[in-house]
Structure formats: C-alpha cells, structure tokens
Amino acid sequence: MSSSNINLKELFLNGIVKENTIFKLALSLCPSIAVTNNLKNGVFMGAAVLFVQLMVNITISLIRNIIQPKVRLPIFMLVISGWVTVTQLLMAAFVPDVYSKVGLYIALIVAFASILARAEMFASKNSIVPSMVDGLGMGIGFLFALTVISFFRELVGKGSLWGYAIINTKPLLILILPAGGFFAVGILMALFNWINARYAAKAAAGSH
Amino acid sequence: MSNEFIKLFELIISASLINNFVFTRFLGLCIFFGVSKKMETAVGMSITFTAVMMVSAAISWVIFNHILVPLDITFLEIIVFIGIIAGLVQLSDTIMRKVSPGMYYKLGIYLALISTNCIILAVPLISAGEKYTFIQSLAFGLGSGIGFAIALIIMASIREKLELADVPAPFKGLPMAFVITGLIALAFTGFAGLITL
Numbered sequence A: 001m002s003s004s005n006i007n008l009k010e011l012f013l014n015g016i017v018k019e020n021t022i023f024k025l026a027l028s029l030c031p032s033i034a035v036t037n038n039l040k041n042g043v044f045m046g047a048a049v050l051f052v053q054l055m056v057n058i059t060i061s062l063i064r065n066i067i068q069p070k071v072r073l074p075i076f077m078l079v080i081s082g083w084v085t086v087t088q089l090l091m092a093a094f095v096p097d098v099y100s101k102v103g104l105y106i107a108l109i110v111a112f113a114s115i116l117a118r119a120e121m122f123a124s125k126n127s128i129v130p131s132m133v134d135g136l137g138m139g140i141g142f143l144f145a146l147t148v149i150s151f152f153r154e155l156v157g158k159g160s161l162w163g164y165a166i167i168n169t170k171p172l173l174i175l176i177l178p179a180g181g182f183f184a185v186g187i188l189m190a191l192f193n194w195i196n197a198r199y200a201a202k203a204a205a206g207s208h
Numbered sequence B: 001m002s003n004e005f006i007k008l009f010e011l012i013i014s015a016s017l018i019n020n021f022v023f024t025r026f027l028g029l030c031i032f033f034g035v036s037k038k039m040e041t042a043v044g045m046s047i048t049f050t051a052v053m054m055v056s057a058a059i060s061w062v063i064f065n066h067i068l069v070p071l072d073i074t075f076l077e078i079i080v081f082i083g084i085i086a087g088l089v090q091l092s093d094t095i096m097r098k099v100s101p102g103m104y105y106k107l108g109i110y111l112a113l114i115s116t117n118c119i120i121l122a123v124p125l126i127s128a129g130e131k132y133t134f135i136q137s138l139a140f141g142l143g144s145g146i147g148f149a150i151a152l153i154i155m156a157s158i159r160e161k162l163e164l165a166d167v168p169a170p171f172k173g174l175p176m177a178f179v180i181t182g183l184i185a186l187a188f189t190g191f192a193g194l195i196t197l
Helices: A002-018 A030-034 A039-063 A069-094 A096-111 A113-123 A128-158 A178-207 B002-018 B029-035 B039-071 B074-099 B101-114 B118-130 B134-162 B174-191
Strands: none
Touching: A002 A128, A030 A096, A030 A128, A030 A178, A030 B029, A039 A069, A039 A096, A039 A113, A039 A128, A069 A096, A069 A113, A069 B074, A096 B074, A096 B118, A113 A128, A128 A178, A178 B174, B002 B134, B002 B174, B029 B039, B029 B101, B029 B134, B029 B174, B039 B074, B039 B101, B039 B118, B039 B134, B074 B101, B074 B118, B118 B134, B134 B174
C-alpha cells in the first residue's frame, strides 16, 4: 500500500517538475505567450487546461477497455474536443470578460499535443486513480507555468497584478507587448535551466 | 469585380504579414520551434502545410455554412473541425502513399505532425467567426500558409547560423530560439497599419 502511495506522489510531481509541459517539454506553447500578458487571463487559461486534462484522463481511463485499438486516436480526439467544448461554454457563461480575450485559445486546447500524449501514453493504459493523479499533476504543472509567466509579465510590464496597481515606477512596457512574450518565456526558460544546472551540480557534489 | 480582387489581395497580405500567425497570434509554435532547425525540413513543412490548410479551409467552410448553421449546432464547431482535419490528414496520407511514394517519403512525416498543429484548426475557427465568404476563407487559408512559410524560413536560416554562435549555457537551444523569435516579432510589428481592412 505504501509503495503505491509513493508512486502516486511521484506521478503527481512528475507533471509539475520533471515533465513540465512548457518549461521542460516545450509543448503547447501557443497559450503560454498569447494569453499571459496579465495574471488573470493566465490563471484562467491554466485552469481550463487543468480541467480538460483531468476530465480527459478520467474519461479515457473509464472507457479504455471498450475502445478498439485501431480507432483509438479519433476517439481520443472526440473525447478531448467534447470536454473542450464544455469548458468553452462554461467559461463563456461564467467569466465572459476573460473568455472574450482567450476564447480562441480555449478552443485550440483541442490541438494540444500534451493532452493527447497523456491520454495515449498514460490514461489508456492505467486505471482511474493513477490517471486522475497524472492528469492533476500535468494540469497543475501547466497552470504553474502559465501563472509564473503571466505574473512576471504583468508585474514587470504593467506594474500591476490581477489588474491592481502594485509598483508605481515606470513599467517595462515591452513585456506586455506581443513580442515581449517571447522574451519573457525565453528568459524564464533560461532561468529554469540555470537553476536546474546549479541544483544538479550541487547534488553531484553532495553525493561524492 | 476588381474591387473584390483588391479585397482578397489585402486579406492575403494581412493574414501573411500583419496578422502573421506565428509572430502576432502565437499559434503553431510547437511546430515552429520543432521543425525550424534545418532549412530543408522548414521548406517541406511549409509546402505541405499550405496545401492542407487551403483544402481544410474549403471543406470546413462548406460544412459549417451548409450543415452546422442551418441545423443551429454551431457550438459543435470544434468537434466537427478537428474531425475534418484528422480525416483529411489521414486521407491525404493514404492518397500520397499510393500516388506518389517519392513525395510521401519526403513530406509524409510532416503530414502526421500537421494534425496537432493549432493553426490548421484556427483557420476554420477564425473564418467561421469572421463570417468570411467561401473565396475569402480560401484566401485566408492561403495567406496564413504563406505567413507560416515566411516565419519558418526566416527562423530556419537564423538557426542554421546560430549553430556556430557562442550562446551562454542556460540559453542554449530553446530559450535562445524564443529570444530570437521575440526580435523577429518586434520587427513584424512594423507591418501593423500597412493595410486597414
């Protein structure tokens, strides 16, 4: 029992740290730049992806035994696009101001390689609990990445957070411009690499 | 009539330069960063991409306006469009393998990649949202394909040179590619206001 617990914990962390969709795998990058010029949009986008990932993993895991292997990809796509449509309608109803900005990108969650990849590699082979944990981990990893990027961009680019002014000095406007998104992600990725390299070096030094 | 041609031309220019999918709408980035390491793959991808995009734009338009709109089920657009694209990619894969194995050998791998590309789904979604006519959505598909090709080819030529450059270790690979894309995107903002539709 205890071994399966550890397994689940590792599985959960795997999506957040080791296989972080954006910083590590560099997949599903479009929204990481398009919607992250303020924190609110970034968080809602991340939450939408988390929801879709979780629900898709659960659904696929539930029906994995009745799917014909030959037609599995179209069925996965169908499940994903079904859940994306649900998310889209929910967001349009409850957070219309965010939806008007990120609507197109919500629809495009369908084409996320990361969601299809988890369905294919994990949920279609595992029972429901591990699939749920896996979906949560991957989704939270994505939410985390979007939150960090949009936090950084809104704070430095506009001097505010969630629309409230925080810093009074002149902000670095370029970061909230479209082009600034690329710079921000590039710099944050480099930072991640740098921290990882330091960490690895320290771990290596410690073990000797 | 000539006025209409000018409109179409403007649409193509706008889709390829001003609202370039990669640099101002940030779509198709996975493919953009994935295949822009070598010029040859970049060119192959662009050709396949533009072709699939135009065909899918045409089919999606017909289905959207003649099936979804009359039945009042436009909220199903995502499911229907992704189905069309997946089917189309599978179909062209099969046809290409039978008709022209040489071409399949060269371009087949890109075809498989295309179905996970968000631009190809964004084109029908945007055309449906903007209520383009049939010809307009074709022009929009073509313009978007050209824009993607321009972006890929610029990026591939820069990255081929970058192989020899001395980049700080944490920036090696993707982070540097992102910074470069940012610079190109900055240059592309210069096209804003070239045409007002």
